[in-house]
Amino acid sequence: MDVYTLDLQFLGLPHVIAAYLVVGPGGPVLVESGPSTTLESLRVGLAAHGYEPADIRHVLLTHIHLDHAGAAGWWARQGAHVYVHHLGAPHLVDPSKLLTSAARIYGPQMERLWGEVLAVPVDCLTALYDGDQVRACGLSFTALDTPGHARHHHAFRLEDIAFAGDVAGIRLPGSRLVSVPTPPPEFDLEAWRRSLERLSAEKLAAVYPTHFGVVSDVREHLDTLDRLLDEAAGFVRARLQAGAAREDLIAEYTAWDRARANAWQVGEEEFQAYAATNPHFMSVDGLSRYWSKRLEAETSSS
Numbered sequence: 001m002d003v004y005t006l007d008l009q010f011l012g013l014p015h016v017i018a019a020y021l022v023v024g025p026g027g028p029v030l031v032e033s034g035p036s037t038t039l040e041s042l043r044v045g046l047a048a049h050g051y052e053p054a055d056i057r058h059v060l061l062t063h064i065h066l067d068h069a070g071a072a073g074w075w076a077r078q079g080a081h082v083y084v085h086h087l088g089a090p091h092l093v094d095p096s097k098l099l100t101s102a103a104r105i106y107g108p109q110m111e112r113l114w115g116e117v118l119a120v121p122v123d124c125l126t127a128l129y130d131g132d133q134v135r136a137c138g139l140s141f142t143a144l145d146t147p148g149h150a151r152h153h154h155a156f157r158l159e160d161i162a163f164a165g166d167v168a169g170i171r172l173p174g175s176r177l178v179s180v181p182t183p184p185p186e187f188d189l190e191a192w193r194r195s196l197e198r199l200s201a202e203k204l205a206a207v208y209p210t211h212f213g214v215v216s217d218v219r220e221h222l223d224t225l226d227r228l229l230d231e232a233a234g235f236v237r238a239r240l241q242a243g244a245a246r247e248d249l250i251a252e253y254t255a256w257d258r259a260r261a262n263a264w265q266v267g268e269e270e271f272q273a274y275a276a277t278n279p280h281f282m283s284v285d286g287l288s289r290y291w292s293k294r295l296e297a298e299t300s301s302s
C-alpha cells in the first residue's frame, strides 16, 4: 500500500487542501475530492502517479464541507462510487442545504472558491455508519465516527494510519503549529474532545489531516490540539461574556492566534497560510454560535 499526498493548489496556494491517493493491490482509491475549482490540480497530481480520473472507482469523504467534498458529484459522473457519513449523505444527493449553509459563511465568494457543486446520484453513494468497513482495491478502511468539527465527520482508519479530515485540526508541512477550524453551525467542543480521545486510543502511527499532509508525532499533536480547543473556546467564551461585538472579537481572536504563532516561532507568511486555510472570522463565528446557545440556556435555567 502506498499513500500519496496530492496538493490541490487551492487558489494557487500550496499546502491548503490535500487529497490522498491510496494505491492498494487492486488499484487507486481517493480520499477527499476537494472542490471543483481544484479538479485540474487533482488531475495533474493523479497523472504524476500514472492515473487518470477514469481509474478512480472509489472516493472516500471525511465530511461534506466543500473543501473536502465539493467535487464528489463530478467524480460520481466519472463512474466513481462515493462513501460518506450517513448524516452527510442526503446533502450530497441534494446539495441545496449544503450550499445555503456554505453561502452563509462565504457569501459572494462561493463561486470563486468552490465552483460547481454537482449532486451525487443516490446509487453512486454509500452512507457509512461508525465502524463500517469500506473494502476497495484490496484495502480495508474503517469509518470512525469523529464529530466535533462537524456532526457528520468520519476519520478513516487504514492499517495503522488514519485519514483524519478536520478532526485532527490543521498542521502545515514543516510546522509545529496546530490550528483548529471551528466553523458554524456544527462545531461542538465536547464532541470534538471525545473524538480526540478516540483517535488517541487508536494508537495510530500517523494521521493525515486534509490540511495538510502526514503528521507522525500523533500523540503530541493530538494533545496539543486538545489543549488548543480548550484555549480557543475559553477565549471566545470570556469575550462574549464581556459583551464583545463580532468585529472586535474577530480582531482580538486574530491577535490572540498571532501571539500563539509567534510563540511557536511561526513567521507572518506562514501565519497567513494558516489563516487562508482556516479564516479567523469563520472560527470565531462557529465558537460564538456554540457559546451563544449554551450561555442562553444557562441564563434561562438560572
Ligand SMILES: [Zn+2]
Pocket (backbone or CB within 6 Å): 063, 065, 068, 149, 150, 166
Ligand atoms: Zn470541514
